[in-house]
Amino acid sequence: MAEQVQMLQSKIEDESKLLQTLQREMQKYVEGRQKLIEQSHENEMVKKELDLLEPDAKVYKLIASVLVQQTLQESKENVSKRLDFIGKEFKKVEDLIKENTNKQITKKTSVQKMQEQLYQIVQAYQQSLNK
Numbered sequence: 001m002a003e004q005v006q007m008l009q010s011k012i013e014d015e016s017k018l019l020q021t022l023q024r025e026m027q028k029y030v031e032g033r034q035k036l037i038e039q040s041h042e043n044e045m046v047k048k049e050l051d052l053l054e055p056d057a058k059v060y061k062l063i064a065s066v067l068v069q070q071t072l073q074e075s076k077e078n079v080s081k082r083l084d085f086i087g088k089e090f091k092k093v094e095d096l097i098k099e100n101t102n103k104q105i106t107k108k109t110s111v112q113k114m115q116e117q118l119y120q121i122v123q124a125y126q127q128s129l130n131k
Helices: 002-052 072-130
Strands: 059-063 066-070
Touching (some): 002 072, 059 072, 066 072
Antiparallel strands (some): 059 066
8 A cells, every 4th residue: 555655655755756857947938939029029120120121232241340232132042041941940849849848748637547546545545544
């Protein structure tokens, strides 16, 4: 009886630790998603600004501490590529968040079932002592 209780408590502890690990991972994913959202907004603003420019406008790109001239078309293509990349990364992070959420639900359910089993064992033991 005591062995069964200890084993269940140990399993509950292990599952709880795994659940905490999943929650920490989720926090990282959410932070990553937020950064991607910010980058997307920034690049959308740059795209809108570039769309306002005349076709012969001079555009400069900051590389390290040097301004390098680019054509307007190159700048627009670079921003579009960045937006595509950010969109793909966002999709990956969303998939990771969804997967992590499902794992957390499974772990929580598992822990709850084990806690119920433990409660039932303790109740049965207490009832046997009262007889």
